[in-house]
Amino acid sequence: MTVPTPGPTAGVFRAPMRSRRDDVDPGLALERALDLGLVGIGGRLAPAPTTWADALRRTAVEHGERVAARLERFAAVPDGAVVWTRDRDGRCRSGTITGGWRYDPAPAAYDADLVHVRPCRWAAAVEEHRAPAAVVATFARGGRNFQRIRALG
Numbered sequence: 001m002t003v004p005t006p007g008p009t010a011g012v013f014r015a016p017m018r019s020r021r022d023d024v025d026p027g028l029a030l031e032r033a034l035d036l037g038l039v040g041i042g043g044r045l046a047p048a049p050t051t052w053a054d055a056l057r058r059t060a061v062e063h064g065e066r067v068a069a070r071l072e073r074f075a076a077v078p079d080g081a082v083v084w085t086r087d088r089d090g091r092c093r094s095g096t097i098t099g100g101w102r103y104d105p106a107p108a109a110y111d112a113d114l115v116h117v118r119p120c121r122w123a124a125a126v127e128e129h130r131a132p133a134a135v136v137a138t139f140a141r142g143g144r145n146f147q148r149i150r151a152l153g
Contacts, residue, residue: 010081012149014138015039015095017085019113027088029114039083039095040104040117041074041146043067048105048115055103055116071116074146075101083120084135084149092131092139095122 017029019042033039043063049055052075060068081097099119109115128136134151 010078010097012082012084012135013077014135014145014147014149015083015085016139016144016146017041017114018144020144021113024111024113028112030085030087032108032112032114033085033117033120034087034093034122037120037122038104038114038117039085039097039120040114041071042113042115043071044110044113044115045103046110049103052101070145074116074118077118083146084131084139086128086139087125090128091125092128092135093122093125094131095120 017033017040018026019029021042024042029040029042043059045055045058045062049058056068056072059071077097079097079099083095083097084092085095086092097118097120101116101118104115104117109117134149137151138147138149
């Protein structure tokens with residue numbers, strides 16, 4: 001397996017792709033992301049925003065300033081950054097972000113609460129023991145946030 005390496009300033013991030021909503025199937029967003037070549041976070045908005053400014057403003061109003069700040073950080077991650085996720089079987093998968101933010105207005109995106117997305121080129125899954133130790137440690141801590149894995153870059 002070849003693990004993607006980020007550019008010197010791109011960084012490495014944990015992308016659980018699990019909705020913060022307890023009424024959403026925890027694997028639905030991950031399956032959608034891998035099938036469509038995406039990485040993303042939740043924060044449903046109805047109707048769908050038409051611009052970045054609209055999405056950010058409405059996220060702050062509907063979900064709070066902290067969620068809007070998370071969205072802003074997600075959108076600001078540079079292309080070329082490496083993201084790691086984990087599937088339902090505990091295997092790890094790395095990917096490389098290949099494009100900018102967009103809001104996915106599809107009903108399936110809304111259902112999965114994976115609406116703020118970026119294109120991502122995913123590698124094949126690997127067993128956890130083959131992933132970098134810092135990746136394994138960040139997933140072991142739990143949580144649903146997209147966040148930088150500082151020990152890797």
